[in-house]
Amino acid sequence: MAMSKCNRLCGSLIGELLDSIENVLFDCDGVIWRGDQAIPGAPDVVNSLKKNGKRVFFVTNNSTKTRRMYADKLAKMGFSATEEEVFGTAYCSAMYLKSTCKLKGKVYLIGSNAMKQELLNVGIEQVGAGPDPITGVQIDWANVPLDAEVKAVLVGFDEHFSYMKLNRALQYLSNTECIFVGTNTDTRLPLEGGKAVPGTGCLLKAVETAAQRTAQVVGKPNRFMFNCLSSQYGLDPAKTLMVGDRLDTDILMGSNCGLKTLLTLTGVSTVADATEHQKSGCPERLGMVPDYFVESIAELLPALQG
Amino acid sequence: MAMSKCNRLCGSLIGELLDSIENVLFDCDGVIWRGDQAIPGAPDVVNSLKKNGKRVFFVTNNSTKTRRMYADKLAKMGFSATEEEVFGTAYCSAMYLKSTCKLKGKVYLIGSNAMKQELLNVGIEQVGAGPDPITGVQIDWANVPLDAEVKAVLVGFDEHFSYMKLNRALQYLSNTECIFVGTNTDTRLPLEGGKAVPGTGCLLKAVETAAQRTAQVVGKPNRFMFNCLSSQYGLDPAKTLMVGDRLDTDILMGSNCGLKTLLTLTGVSTVADATEHQKSGCPERLGMVPDYFVESIAELLPALQG
Numbered sequence: 001m002a003m004s005k006c007n008r009l010c011g012s013l014i015g016e017l018l019d020s021i022e023n024v025l026f027d028c029d030g031v032i033w034r035g036d037q038a039i040p041g042a043p044d045v046v047n048s049l050k051k052n053g054k055r056v057f058f059v060t061n062n063s064t065k066t067r068r069m070y071a072d073k074l075a076k077m078g079f080s081a082t083e084e085e086v087f088g089t090a091y092c093s094a095m096y097l098k099s100t101c102k103l104k105g106k107v108y109l110i111g112s113n114a115m116k117q118e119l120l121n122v123g124i125e126q127v128g129a130g131p132d133p134i135t136g137v138q139i140d141w142a143n144v145p146l147d148a149e150v151k152a153v154l155v156g157f158d159e160h161f162s163y164m165k166l167n168r169a170l171q172y173l174s175n176t177e178c179i180f181v182g183t184n185t186d187t188r189l190p191l192e193g194g195k196a197v198p199g200t201g202c203l204l205k206a207v208e209t210a211a212q213r214t215a216q217v218v219g220k221p222n223r224f225m226f227n228c229l230s231s232q233y234g235l236d237p238a239k240t241l242m243v244g245d246r247l248d249t250d251i252l253m254g255s256n257c258g259l260k261t262l263l264t265l266t267g268v269s270t271v272a273d274a275t276e277h278q279k280s281g282c283p284e285r286l287g288m289v290p291d292y293f294v295e296s297i298a299e300l301l302p303a304l305q306g
Numbered sequence: 307m308a309m310s311k312c313n314r315l316c317g318s319l320i321g322e323l324l325d326s327i328e329n330v331l332f333d334c335d336g337v338i339w340r341g342d343q344a345i346p347g348a349p350d351v352v353n354s355l356k357k358n359g360k361r362v363f364f365v366t367n368n369s370t371k372t373r374r375m376y377a378d379k380l381a382k383m384g385f386s387a388t389e390e391e392v393f394g395t396a397y398c399s400a401m402y403l404k405s406t407c408k409l410k411g412k413v414y415l416i417g418s419n420a421m422k423q424e425l426l427n428v429g430i431e432q433v434g435a436g437p438d439p440i441t442g443v444q445i446d447w448a449n450v451p452l453d454a455e456v457k458a459v460l461v462g463f464d465e466h467f468s469y470m471k472l473n474r475a476l477q478y479l480s481n482t483e484c485i486f487v488g489t490n491t492d493t494r495l496p497l498e499g500g501k502a503v504p505g506t507g508c509l510l511k512a513v514e515t516a517a518q519r520t521a522q523v524v525g526k527p528n529r530f531m532f533n534c535l536s537s538q539y540g541l542d543p544a545k546t547l548m549v550g551d552r553l554d555t556d557i558l559m560g561s562n563c564g565l566k567t568l569l570t571l572t573g574v575s576t577v578a579d580a581t582e583h584q585k586s587g588c589p590e591r592l593g594m595v596p597d598y599f600v601e602s603i604a605e606l607l608p609a610l611q612g
Binding site: 126137139141142158159160161162163164166167170174187188191195196197198199201202203205206207209210212286 | 375437440445448450464465466467468470471472473476480493494497501503504505507508509511512513515516518596
């Protein structure tokens with residue numbers, strides 16, 4: 001049934017799906033963990049997939065950690081994982097600037113120390129990380145000092161985001177040759193108890209509005225993260241499963257790249273969200289309908305250990 | 307000729323237009339001054355209009371000054387003007403919260419000390435003005451301290467805008483009963499030499515994106531500023547001329563309120579911009595076509611002094 005989508009993944013379907021794939025890409029928050037707690041059973045799922053000969057990767061829009069930091073967090077929670085299996089937007093945006101843009105020059109970074117570190121790891125210098133306080137009483141905003149070697153502006157999550165940084169980004173981006181990259185467009189970071197804090201998408205929207213330009217976005221749902229991974233490991237999309245909790249990022253990227261897609265209900269999106277996309281008949285929304293869904297990835301465990 | 311729009315205002319047309327109106331509303335920056343320099347002849351135009359019995363008002367989206375500060379700036383440049391003739395968004399947003407929203411409670415203010423002052427002038431307390439620095443190493447963003455008396459979030463120009471403020475606004479606005487108001491949506495403040503700095507529209511877009519809500523905007527092109535003025539002075543729209551340099555704010559508000567409209571070319575928009583709107587045939591864009599245009603408001607002078 002070629003048209004069948006959004007199926008509950010259960011019974012013999014689980015084994016059939018697992019037999020048909022070689023690679024599994026997991027989003028992290030809401031999929032294998034929530035905040036600092038592993039989803040019950042998730043480490044066993046990941047470790048069993050590997051024992052069954054599958055290649056496993058971790059693909060996250062979160063830009064606040066380096067690959068090293070992710071590998072440490074994964075290990076602490078009992079996941080068998082290496083740095084090289086982690087594709088976060090801190091690493092991927094550095095790779096994008098290096099490999100795709102062939103950047104010669106520095107980056108003006110609105111982002112975390114982790115992003116600074118990943119840029120350094122590929123040999124790119126940055127200015128901008130950390131606080132950028134207002135000094136003095138009267139600031140000549142249009143003539144703030146700029147670094148002439150800056151050839152790109154990169155926007156990721158930055159708790160030190162400020163009017164000063166927004167203004168510097170505008171001044172750099174007034175040069176139309178200045179490259180403009182964003183890690184991701186997630187507007188909120190959902191937290192336990194229905195709470196949320198502003199996501200990188202808010203900061204990026206402010207910079208895009210000021211600069212009157214649109215950033216090249218590296219994170220899901222854009223293809224770049226999968227391309228980056230695939231260029232290193234040579235994945236066959238048809239034999240790759242993307243597992244995520246968000247329809248508009250994880251599942252859409254999977255669809256965009258021709259992967260099989262699995263929605264897990266331990267995070268943001270619901271089955272009702274998916275069926276609404278499906279019913280809409282709108283071609284752009286069909287990419288947000290997953291092939292399968294599970295309550296939790298723990299449901300894969302019996303088939304893996306059977 | 308009912309359909310005739312975007313006419314060069316010259317010759318006898320000037321006197322005819324002036325005879326047909328009782329009130330003139332001037333935008334400020336780009337119209338009567340540029341930065342700290344009066345447009346040559348502008349003070350004479352304003353003062354002569356008054357001598358000829360016209361009522362003159364100053365209507366600006368800029369939220370960084372109180373009415374008092376505007377009156378002082380006008381006087382210094384030689385304009386005959388009183389506080390009561392100034393309708394800026396600092397004053398108008400305070401009036402909006404007071405009169406339209408009937409706010410009982412405090413405002414969380416992303417904005418200037420001038421906005422704080424105008425709120426106080428109508429008896430509204432605010433929290434938020436000034437820097438809101440990050441203290442400590444690890445911040446529990448979703449649980450930052452909030453003021454339980456805050457019943458509205460107001461966003462204007464704020465050089466201390468920061469992730470902390472964006473986050474606080476999100477937390478307040480998570481309560482759907484919290485009122486959400488923005489002064490204006492101008493995305494850039496244009497400066498001399500083709501330079502620009504980020505405008506309030508960038509900050510408002512960030513807060514709207516984080517809160518997943520749309521602000522009620524007080525400034526032009528919205529009707530509220532004219533309504534506010536008209537409720538105090540009883541203006542007849544058909545006998546009122548709006549003079550501005552921006553099609554998307556000044557001229558559009560004029561059209562929205564049934565005023566006569568005059569574009570002056572000493573600021574942002576050009577005649578070419580106006581004719582493009584006119585040619586588009588698009589109903590939403592026709593409101594951005596002025597009735598008349600002049601190179602500078604100084605061109606009104608001979609008719610006033612004749």
